[in-house]
Amino acid sequence: MRLFSFVLVSVLALALPAAAQERSFNFALGLGVGAAPEYMGSDEYGALVFPTFTFGSLKWGAIDAGNGVRNAPDNGFSVEAAYRVLGERTVDDSPELAGLADIDIALELGLGLKYQETNWMIFGDVRKGVTGHSGVTGTIGSDLIMRPNNRMMFTVGPRFNFGNDEFADTYFGVDTATANFGAFTATGGAMSAGVQMTGSYYINDKWSLDGILSYEKLLGDAADSPITVAGSEDQWRVGLGVSRIFNLNF
Numbered sequence: 001m002r003l004f005s006f007v008l009v010s011v012l013a014l015a016l017p018a019a020a021q022e023r024s025f026n027f028a029l030g031l032g033v034g035a036a037p038e039y040m041g042s043d044e045y046g047a048l049v050f051p052t053f054t055f056g057s058l059k060w061g062a063i064d065a066g067n068g069v070r071n072a073p074d075n076g077f078s079v080e081a082a083y084r085v086l087g088e089r090t091v092d093d094s095p096e097l098a099g100l101a102d103i104d105i106a107l108e109l110g111l112g113l114k115y116q117e118t119n120w121m122i123f124g125d126v127r128k129g130v131t132g133h134s135g136v137t138g139t140i141g142s143d144l145i146m147r148p149n150n151r152m153m154f155t156v157g158p159r160f161n162f163g164n165d166e167f168a169d170t171y172f173g174v175d176t177a178t179a180n181f182g183a184f185t186a187t188g189g190a191m192s193a194g195v196q197m198t199g200s201y202y203i204n205d206k207w208s209l210d211g212i213l214s215y216e217k218l219l220g221d222a223a224d225s226p227i228t229v230a231g232s233e234d235q236w237r238v239g240l241g242v243s244r245i246f247n248l249n250f
Helices: 002-015 165-172 220-224
Strands: 024-037 045-060 063-065 076-086 106-117 120-131 136-149 152-163 189-202 207-218 234-249
Touching: 024 207, 045 076, 045 234, 076 120, 076 136, 136 165, 136 189, 152 207, 165 189, 165 220, 189 220, 207 220
Parallel strands: none
Antiparallel strands: 024 045, 024 234, 045 063, 076 106, 106 120, 120 136, 136 152, 152 189, 189 207, 207 234
16 A cells, blocks of 8 residues: 555656646644543543644645644744544443433534744634534633754643533533433533643654643533532543654645
8 A cells, every 4th residue: 555655646746747746735643542531520531542633734826834743833823723532422431421312422623823933822723513512612722832952842831621502511411310410401611721731752754752641620510510520620631642744745
């Protein structure tokens, strides 16, 4: 498969005119392992495997966005794609949820606005659930950015997460009282506040080791939900992975 892909890209590169060959896409794909709450509000933790994607740059006609995965972004404002993945919640995995509906893996897609400086940045995202739930969520935050050398980068900063009524009631509402939870209607607003730290070590021009540690405290109806009362408002996540940078010219 790799040989076929290499031959196909090589043939296309030779066949396309010179102007077309200036089109490029730089990004990183990776795979990580870690631990996170079994579901939002749970005090039980489970292992997880997760894919990662980092946008680097796209150059195509009038589009010229990004400086590459390893390079510092341009200072100033930028509009970027935003996404978040939330794990599934099932009674099979967590029997204490008997009587509550299962929730599939959720993919949220949206847009974000970011202001970047060399050593710090602030951002805000708005996302819509396309699987798992159909609510609207958002995140605002900022990061201090540290680059001790050309092989290492660290970030740390606060995060504030929001959700509308539909999102809140999907994950924290209880339509009908169960053996473990009383009925509860969750309304939207501020869902959590916390901090996130990341680190990357670039082994070479293609490969990197990446780590993440985050803490968030559930707020509002997310904290008052009987699901959380029986579990925990404090939510920790940790992950370690490896990723590879790709440069596609087409």
